[in-house]
Amino acid sequence: MLWYVPMVGLRNIHPFLPLLFTLILAILVFLMFSGGLLLVFTILRGKDIFLSHKLRGLVAKVLFPFMILMGRLFGVSKEKVKQSFIELNNHLVRSNTHRTRPNRLLVLLPHCIQDFECEIKITGNVKNCKGCGKCEIKDLIELTDQYQVKIAVATGGTLARRIIVENRPEAIVAVACELDLTSGIQDSYPIPVIGILNERPHGPCINTKVDIQKVKGAILDFLEPQGVTTI
Ligand code: SF4
Numbered sequence: 001m002l003w004y005v006p007m008v009g010l011r012n013i014h015p016f017l018p019l020l021f022t023l024i025l026a027i028l029v030f031l032m033f034s035g036g037l038l039l040v041f042t043i044l045r046g047k048d049i050f051l052s053h054k055l056r057g058l059v060a061k062v063l064f065p066f067m068i069l070m071g072r073l074f075g076v077s078k079e080k081v082k083q084s085f086i087e088l089n090n091h092l093v094r095s096n097t098h099r100t101r102p103n104r105l106l107v108l109l110p111h112c113i114q115d116f117e118c119e120i121k122i123t124g125n126v127k128n129c130k131g132c133g134k135c136e137i138k139d140l141i142e143l144t145d146q147y148q149v150k151i152a153v154a155t156g157g158t159l160a161r162r163i164i165v166e167n168r169p170e171a172i173v174a175v176a177c178e179l180d181l182t183s184g185i186q187d188s189y190p191i192p193v194i195g196i197l198n199e200r201p202h203g204p205c206i207n208t209k210v211d212i213q214k215v216k217g218a219i220l221d222f223l224e225p226q227g228v229t230t231i
Contacts, residue, residue, distance in 0.1 A: 196214050
């Protein structure tokens with residue numbers, strides 16, 4: 001229908017226009033199919049085949065809004081679509097084998113991971129934490145110290161953006177909920193971000209948790225072999 005209906009009208013304007021229209025449509029369909037195939041093969045192989053960094057941008061800017069639209073049409077929740085987007089992004093980042101020096105890798109955490117009753121201000125400087133162990137900030141500081149990577153806590157998107165501008169990281173390991181991770185991944189492009197969903201045993205935005213092993217895995221995915229400290 002997309003092809004046939006305009007063809008009828010275009011023929012009335014100029015006999016050459018239907019051919020031009022068919023050609024443009026064929027190129028668009030070819031690009032869509034090759035992009036889709038490239039995406040599938042890159043994910044299946046887990047290695048960069050061709051332009052996977054560009055694919056990441058395409059997924060963030062074009063495919064994600066399309067996924068949301070499709071999700072709405074087929075009754076898939078926004079949360080599930082966002083989880084798929086984060087997974088897809090992580091696969092593409094890992095397949096591109098980005099390597100960075102430890103001092104250019106940033107672990108960005110949400111404020112809600114800090115114990116709700118802790119009165120220490122860690123947003124300006126996470127190292128203010130006294131290491132009491134009531135929340136995972138202590139473990140995350142120890143982990144980032146071990147690999148000599150940067151760590152920061154953000155209370156929201158605006159502060160997260162400021163931290164990124166100030167630290168100028170080459171890569172980011174971000175922990176957050178679906179909403180903040182999807183917008184963070186989109187806003188940070190072209191900086192590669194591995195997103196790790198937080199766990200919310202007490203509901204959203206309070207005393208959230210994260211799987212430390214997943215954070216460690218993501219750090220190791222980014223570090224140059226020579227930058228890794230022996231455990
Ligand atoms: S580990 Fe640090 S941030 Fe968490 S409750 Fe203890 S002092 Fe506060």
